[in-house]
Amino acid sequence: MSGTINTSNSVNVRSSDIYRSREPLESNQLADFIQETLALTKRLFIQLQRRPSTLIAGIVQPLMWLVLFGALFQNAPQGMMGNDLSYGQFLGAGVIVFTAFAGALNAGLPVMFDREFGFLNRLLVAPLASRYSIVAASAIYIVALSLIQTAAIIGVSAIMGAGLPSLTGLAAITLIILLLVLGVTAMSLGFTFALPGHIELIAVIFVINLPLLFASTALAPLTFMPQWLQIVACLNPLTYAIEPIRYLYTHPQWNLTSVVLQAPWGSISFGSSLLILVSFMLLTLTAIQPLLKRRLA
Amino acid sequence: MAAAVLIQNLCKSYGTVPAVKDVSFQVNQGEIFGLLGPNGAGKTTTIRCLCTLAKPDSGTIELGGVSVVDQPREARKRLGYVAQEVALDKILTGRELLELQAALYHIPKVEARQRIEVLLEVLDLQSYADKKTGTYSGGLKRRIDLAAGLLHQPEVLVLDEPTVGLDIESRVVVWDFLRQLRSSGTTIVITSHYLEEIDALADRVGIIDRGLVIAEGTPSALKNRLGGDRITLRIREFTPVAEAERARHLLSQLSCVQEAKVNDNQANALNLVVTPDRDVLMTIQQSLQTAELPIFGISQSRPSLDDVYLAATGKTLLDAELSAASSRDLKAEKKQSMR
Ligand SMILES: Nc1ncnc2c1ncn2[C@@H]1O[C@H](COP(=O)(O)OP(=O)(O)OP(=O)(O)O)[C@@H](O)[C@H]1O
Ligand SMILES: [Mg+2]
Numbered sequence: 001m002s003g004t005i006n007t008s009n010s011v012n013v014r015s016s017d018i019y020r021s022r023e024p025l026e027s028n029q030l031a032d033f034i035q036e037t038l039a040l041t042k043r044l045f046i047q048l049q050r051r052p053s054t055l056i057a058g059i060v061q062p063l064m065w066l067v068l069f070g071a072l073f074q075n076a077p078q079g080m081m082g083n084d085l086s087y088g089q090f091l092g093a094g095v096i097v098f099t100a101f102a103g104a105l106n107a108g109l110p111v112m113f114d115r116e117f118g119f120l121n122r123l124l125v126a127p128l129a130s131r132y133s134i135v136a137a138s139a140i141y142i143v144a145l146s147l148i149q150t151a152a153i154i155g156v157s158a159i160m161g162a163g164l165p166s167l168t169g170l171a172a173i174t175l176i177i178l179l180l181v182l183g184v185t186a187m188s189l190g191f192t193f194a195l196p197g198h199i200e201l202i203a204v205i206f207v208i209n210l211p212l213l214f215a216s217t218a219l220a221p222l223t224f225m226p227q228w229l230q231i232v233a234c235l236n237p238l239t240y241a242i243e244p245i246r247y248l249y250t251h252p253q254w255n256l257t258s259v260v261l262q263a264p265w266g267s268i269s270f271g272s273s274l275l276i277l278v279s280f281m282l283l284t285l286t287a288i289q290p291l292l293k294r295r296l297a
Numbered sequence: 298m299a300a301a302v303l304i305q306n307l308c309k310s311y312g313t314v315p316a317v318k319d320v321s322f323q324v325n326q327g328e329i330f331g332l333l334g335p336n337g338a339g340k341t342t343t344i345r346c347l348c349t350l351a352k353p354d355s356g357t358i359e360l361g362g363v364s365v366v367d368q369p370r371e372a373r374k375r376l377g378y379v380a381q382e383v384a385l386d387k388i389l390t391g392r393e394l395l396e397l398q399a400a401l402y403h404i405p406k407v408e409a410r411q412r413i414e415v416l417l418e419v420l421d422l423q424s425y426a427d428k429k430t431g432t433y434s435g436g437l438k439r440r441i442d443l444a445a446g447l448l449h450q451p452e453v454l455v456l457d458e459p460t461v462g463l464d465i466e467s468r469v470v471v472w473d474f475l476r477q478l479r480s481s482g483t484t485i486v487i488t489s490h491y492l493e494e495i496d497a498l499a500d501r502v503g504i505i506d507r508g509l510v511i512a513e514g515t516p517s518a519l520k521n522r523l524g525g526d527r528i529t530l531r532i533r534e535f536t537p538v539a540e541a542e543r544a545r546h547l548l549s550q551l552s553c554v555q556e557a558k559v560n561d562n563q564a565n566a567l568n569l570v571v572t573p574d575r576d577v578l579m580t581i582q583q584s585l586q587t588a589e590l591p592i593f594g595i596s597q598s599r600p601s602l603d604d605v606y607l608a609a610t611g612k613t614l615l616d617a618e619l620s621a622a623s624s625r626d627l628k629a630e631k632k633q634s635m636r
Contacts, residue, residue, distance in 0.1 A: 032403045039400030047388045050429075118384035122445070125348050126401035127373035 032129035040123075040137035044110065048145070055145065059152045062099040066091060066156060069219070085250060092157040093246035094218030097238055099153060100146040100177045101212070104184035105205050107142045108192030112201050115192070135292065139185050146181045147174065162249060169248040176277060180241045183281035190288035193295040217242050222262065234263040237280040240273040299362035301326040301453055301484035302347070307356035309342050316342040318508035320356075324453075324486055324501075329479050331499030332488040333602060339508040340488040341381055344457050347486070348378045360453055374402075377451030381458045381488075383438045387431025391422060391441045394430060395448060402449035409448075416444040420474075435462050443471070447478075454478065456487045460494060472498050492602045504606055511609040516602060523600040523608055525555055528569040530581070531593040536565040544590055551584060553577050562612050571597075 048055055066088070073087035111134070114120040123134060150173065158164045165173065188205075195201050213219070215229065216238035222230050233239050243260040247270065251258065256271035268276075302324035309317040317339040324330040332340050345351040347358055349369040358365040365372040385394060392413060399409035417423045420440045425433065430441060439459060446454060456475075460468040475485055475498060489495050495502050496516050504512040504519075512519055532544055541559045545567055549557045556570040571577045578597060585592060607613050 035400050035403055039397050043386065043389065043393075043397055046393060047386075050388050118380060118382050119386060121350055121378075121380060122384060122398070123401060124350060125373055125376065125378045126398075127370045127403070128401060129403075 029129050033133055036126075036128050037133040037136045037140070040133060041140050044137060044141040045144075047110075048141075055148070058099065058103060058145065058149050062095045062149065062153050063156050065095045065098075066153070066160065069095075070160070086161075088157075088160060089162045089249060090221070090246070091219070092153070092162045093242050093249060094216075095157075096150050096153050096173070096177070096245060097180065097216075097241045098213050098218050099149050100181050101184055101238055101241075102209060103146050103149065104142050104181040105188050105209060107138050107185040108188035108190075108201060109198065109205075111138060111189060112192045112195075112198045116197060132292070135186075135189055138189060139182055142185050143178060143181050146177055150174075150177055165248045166252065169254075172248060173245055176241050176244060176274070179274070179277040179281050180237065183237065183277070183284045186281070186284040186288050190284070190291055193288075193291050212236060212238055217246075217261075227264065230264050234261070234265075237277065240268070240276045240280075243268070244270050244273045299359065300324060301328070301361055302330070302486060303357070303359040304343070304347065305357045307343060307346060307358060308354045309339075309346055309351060310354055311342075315508055317346070320503075320505065320508070320510050322503045322510060322513055324484055326361075326452075326484050327479060327482050328500045329475065329485040329487060329498055331495035331502040332486065332505055333490065333492065333495045333502055333606075334488075334505035335490055337507075338505045340490075340505060341457055343505070344378075344455055344486070344488060348376055348455055349373055374449070375452045377446040377449065377454040379442055379446040379454070379456045379459055381461070383442045385430040385433075385438060385441065387429060390427050390429055391433070391444075392417070392426040394441065395445060398445045398448050404449060412448055412450075413444075416447060420444050436464075436467050439463065439471075443474075451483070453484045453486065456485065458488055458490070460489070460491070468494070496602055502602065504602070504609065506606070506610050512605055519602065519605045520600045523570070523604055525570050525600075526573045526577070526597055527600055527604050528567075528571055528577070528581070528595065528597045529563070530567040530569060530595045531564070532567075532585075532590055533593045534564065536593075538565055540590070541565040541567060543588075544585065547584060547588055547590075548581060551580060553580055560611070568607065573599075 069091055070088040076087055111120070114123075120134075124131070128134075154164070154170075154173070191201055191204050195204065215232045216236045217233055218238065222233060225233060239261065247254055247258060247260040254270060256269065256274075258270045259267040260270050260273055261268040300323045302322075304323070305321045307317055307320040308315075320339065320343050322330070322332075332343065334340050342351065346353045347365065349365055349372055353366065360372050360375050363371050363375070389397070395413045395416070396409065399406075399413065404412065417426050420443065422437070422440055422444065425437055425441075430438065433441065439462075443456075443459065446456075454475075460471050463471065472494070475487070479485055487495075487498065499516060501513070501515050502519065503510050514522075530544070530548075532540055536544075538559070538561075545557045545559055548554050548567070548569065553572045553574055553576075554569055555572065558568045560566050560568050569581075571581075578595065581595070582592065603613055
C-alpha cells in the first residue's frame with residue numbers, strides 16, 4: 001500500500017498541546033446552525049471555484065439555446081407568438097426558467113456522491129444543531145448559482161434586443177426563480193435520499209428534465225398545443241414561472257392582477273402564478289420531510 | 298463514576314443478516330479498548346451504533362451515562378470517530394477540511410485556527426496542509442482523518458481499523474500517538490483484525506466473532522487463562538482423520554500434554570497445550586517416532602490472542618477471515634451502509 005509516514009520519528013505528541021482546554025464551548029442553537037450552514041455552503045463554493053466547469057457549462061448552454069432556438073424560428077411569421085413578439089423575445093423567459101429548473105434538479109447529485117463516498121457520515125456524526133443545515137447549504141448554493149445564470153441570460157437577451165425589465169421587474173424575476181429553485185431543489189434532495197445511488201438519480205433526472213420542458217410554455221405558447229397538452233402544461237409548475245416572466249418582458253405596465261395565462265379552466269393572474277409557485281415549494285418541502293427525518297434523524 | 302463507554306446486549310440486523318447478535322462491553326476512562334475479530338464479525342456495525350450512525354435493534358449504549366440513542370447530539374459532542382474508510386473531499390485542502398470539521402463542531406474560529414495548527418504540527422502534516430487531499434498518499438489521508446477526529450478534543454475517540462494499509466513503521470507511529478492521547482485522559486476504542494496491534498496497544502480487549510463477544514479481558518489475562526504453550530503438529534500435510542486421532546490418543550497419554558485436539562480446519566493438524574518446558578518437543582518427537590508416525594511440521598509458541606480466539610471458536614483468525622470472505626454480499630452491504 002502507498003501509506004508511508006516519512007518522518008516517522010519526528011512525531012512527538014505533546015498531549016497537553018492538543019488538550020489545552022476542555023471546557024464545554026458556549027452553545028447557542030441558532031448561532032450553531034448558522035455556523036455549520038455557512039461552513040457547508042463554503043465547501044460547495046470552494047468546489048465550484050476549483051471546478052468551474054459546471055458553472056461555465058450552465059451559462060454557455062442557455063446562451064446556445066437562445067441563439068440556436070432563436071435562429072430556428074427566425075423566419076416564423078411576425079406576430080405568430082402574439083403581440084408582435086419575435087421568437088427570440090418569446091424564448092428568453094423559457095430559457096431563464098428552464099436553466100434554473102435544470103440546475104435545481106441536479107442539486108441532489110453532490111449530496112448523493114457524499115452519501116456514496118461516506119463523506120456524509122462525517123457530517124452525521126457531528127453534533128449539528130440541525131441536519132437541515134445540509135439541506136440549507138445545498139439550497140443556498142443552487143439559488144446563488146441559478147441567479148448568476150439568470151443574470152447572464154437576461155444580460156445576453158438584452159444585448160440580443162429583447163429589452164430589459166424594470167428594477168421591480170427584475171426583483172419579481174428573482175423572487176420567481178427563488179421559489180421555483182427551492183421547490184425543485186427540495187424535490188431533488190428527496191430523490192437523493194429515496195434512491196439507492198447516483199446512477200438511479202441521474203436516470204430520474206434524465207426522465208424528468210426534458211418532458212417537463214416540452215410540456216410547458218417554454219418553447220411554444222399554449223395556443224399552439226392540442227387541448228390535452230394545454231392541460232398538462234397548465235399543471236406544470238414551470239409554466240407558472242415562465243408566463244409571469246414573459247409578461248414582464250412584453251408589458252412595461254404590469255401588476256399582480258395582470259392576466260398572464262389563459263388556462264383551459266380560466267385566466268391566471270400574475271399574483272396567482274406566484275401563489276401557485278409558493279404552494280409548489282411548500283408542497284415539495286413538506287413532502288420530503290418524513291424522508292429527511294428518517295434518513296437524517 | 299459511569300463507565301466512559303458502556304454497551305449492553307447490543308443487537309443489530311441488516312434485513313435478515315444478524316450483524317451484531319449480542320455484544321456487551323465496558324470501557325473505563327483513559328483506557329484503550331481493542332475490539333478484535335475477523336472480517337464480518339460485527340466490529341464496524343458495533344462502532345456505527347456507538348457513533349449514532351446506525352440505530353440498534355435493541356440494547357443500551359451509553360457514554361459516561363448518556364444514552365447514545367436518546368441523546369444523540371450530546372453523545373456526538375463527546376465522540377470522535379475515525380471511520381474504516383477514509384472519506385475526504387478531494388477538492389479541499391487538508392486545512393480547509395479541518396476548518397469545515399471545526400465548524401461542524403461549533404468551535405469558534407480563532408480557537409479552531411490554533412487547534413488546527415497544533416494538530417498539523419503534531420501529526421507532521423504542515424507541509425501538506427495547503428495541498429488538496431486528493432493528492433495525499435494513503436498514510437497522509439489517514440493522518441488528516443485522525444486530525445479531523447481529534448479537533449474537538451473528544452472524550453472518547455473511536456477508530457475503526459485505523460492502520461489498515463499502513464506499513465509497519467507508520468503503524469508504530471500511530472500506536473505511539475494513541476498511547477500519548479491515552480495518557481492525556483482520552484478514552485480510545487479501536488477495532489482491528491491485527492492481533493499484534495491489539496496486543497501491543499490495548500489495555501483490555503474484546504474478541505468478537507459472528508456478532509458475539511467471545512472473550513474479554515486484558516490481553517495477558519486472556520492468554521494466561523489458556524495455560525501452557527501451544528504446539529501445532531502436522532503429521533502430514535493433509536493428515537487422514539484416523540491417523541490424526543491415533544496420534545492424539547498417543548500424545549494425550551504424555552504427562553506434559555494438557556490438552557490435545559484434532560483441528561479439521563487445519564487439515565487435521567493437532568493443537569496441543571503443553572506445560573512450558575524445554576524438553577516437550579523432544580518428548581513428543583520420540584513418542585511419535587516409537588509409534589512410527591511421521592512429522593510434517595511442528596511449532597511451539599507462547600499463547601497468543603490468536604490462541605484465545607482458537608480456543609473459543611475452534612478456528613484461527615486467519616481461517617475465519619477466509620471463510621467470511623467467501624460468504625459476504627458486498628454489493629448489498631454497500632447499498633445498505635449508505636444513508
Ligand atoms: N450495510 C449492511 N447491509 C447488510 N449486511 C451488512 C451491512 N453491514 C454489515 N453487514 C453484515 O454484517 C456482518 C458484520 O459486518 P461488519 O461490517 O460489522 O463487520 P466487521 O467486523 O467490521 O468486518 P471487517 O473487518 O471486514 O470490517 C457481516 O456479515 C456483514 O456481511
Ligand atoms: Mg469493519
